[in-house]
Amino acid sequence: MIKKIAIEQFKLGMYVYDLHLVWAEHPFDWHCFLLEDEETKAQILASGIREINIDTEQGEDVEVYSELSALAPTVIVTRTPAEEFEHAKNLYSNANKLMQGMMKDIRLGKQIELEQCQPMVAGIVDSMFSSPSALLPLAQMKNRDEYTFQHSVSVAALAVAFGRVLEMPREEIQELAMGGFLHDVGKAQVPGHILNKPAKLDDAEFVVMKNHAANTSVLLKEVEGLSEVAFNAAAQHHERFDGTGYPLRLKGDEISVHGQMLAIVDVYDAITSIRVYHKGMPPTEALRKLFEWSGAHFNPRLVQAFIKGIGIYPAGSLVRMESDKLGIVREVAVDKLLQPVVQMIYDCKKMCSLSPEVVDLSASNDKIKSHESFEHWGIDQAKWYATERC
Ligand SMILES: [Fe+2]
Incomplete structure (x- = not known):
């Protein structure tokens, strides 16, 4: 449960959900995180904020009966639609920046740290559970320079919507979303002139681009603590149901259900995205295309479930x-x-x-x-x- 508390109630072990500050205004690497040390707490107190939102499912709750909480009442947060939208806007922007930083680090030879991604993915899952109509239309809009990062966030958000329609447990949805967030990290190793080319790739360039799927597998194998669900979802997002995908040309049930799901979500997001050089297919048309391709490229049962989850007229149409x-x-x-x-x-x-x-x-x-x-x-x-x- 998200609770707004007075800063006086804030203590170690609480999970920071919202500092009421935009990314650029605070010194912390993450927007949502578990407060584990006195130093970070002192930095938060020094920022001058008077209230803070905490998530009591992921950290300590307030002491309801303490003398202090009687002086500083706790408010259970129910955001208005406008606040949900603002929250989703901040989340989308912060998640893009995180992915952008991670890709830069990968190019410098650094490993992916799961702890960096977990709070952000938890935030995306939370936003999609409380108000999918706020985040999804935002995630549809991408700009050319940031497309790869924005696509990662968008795929994570869509994966949550998909997992919910299949009634997956929230923990499994969170892992699927993690796979969505990380699915294209291998693109960090694709040269920029190919990755951001505003025209069709030639055959040689396409071969280099396709390598990103295998690159993703190699990078994610090194990530300590990454679940099998997240790994398979990411590593298999270019496999196709009829065995024509890559990198391993897996077929049918050789592809995990999470990999099959991410394949659908990845293509849907790519064809509906609004970009400078790409108009973006209306969602109804994109869903029709997915349906057409199901059976060959995608599992038809999953495509039908995805269409049900996204709706005929998705938010933003x-x-x-x-x-x-x-x-x-x-x-x-x-x-x-x-x-x-x-x-x-x-x-x-x-x-x-x-x-x-x-x-x-x-x-x-x-x-x-x-x-x-x-x-x-x-x-x-x-x-x-x-x-x-x-
Ligand atoms: Fe990809």
Whole structure:
């Protein structure tokens, strides 16, 4: 449980969930971590913050009956949707920076430290459990220079959504997400001019690029404490159900279920991502493609489950209503895939923008008529998220 506590209640053994500071404003390597030493505690106290969020599932709880807690009440945190979005934005940015730093370290010959990734992956899992509609649309938007890092975070987040629809235990989902976060670390050893080439790779370049899957295996074998679930998921994400993948050309059940899942998530994220040189396929079209490729490239049973988990109109999609209004999907409940919560933005009949209006379609007579392309309507999705979202 996430609790907001007064700084006076803070003690060793607590798990820091949110310092209420952005990454750049604090000296700590991680955003979420277990407080284990007096030195770090002193640094936190010196930062001047008055409140801190802790996760009582991963560390010590407050002493409810102490005299101190009577003076400084504990608040159980329930974030508003706007706060969830802000939290997801910070998390996404911090996780990208962590992956960027790790890849730099790999290029310098350093080993991956699992302890560095665990708090961040736990944060992604937590965000996806409490509000998947906040993190997923953000994770869809990538910029060219940071694509590889952002893709890693995105794949971890999507893996959580996938694990949840298969009703996997949370511990297993966390390991799958770890595999997602680390799945492309082998790209650190691919030369930048190939990795970031804004055009199709030639045959020789493609061979070098494909090596990243084997590189990932080699790097992850050295990581102390990495689970089998995480290792297999990452090492097998380019294997294909019909045996045409790489690096080992594994086939069918020779590929772990976690590797099979990550293969689907990896391709979905790659084809739906919005990049400078890549428009990003609408989610409905991408899901149709995955369905088409299932049987050959992917396990059909898992593709069907993934489609169910992501929804026909995932959060972040642009949709046209029967009332001829355009809206952006804000939240999707698993049991109401066709009736998400939508923020209406434009009236196509009157040809005018609408003042922000958020409609829960499960309590409205209006229905979604079709999926629309952002590009067709001249809407910059990333800009909209930064400025217009209410
Ligand atoms: Fe990959």
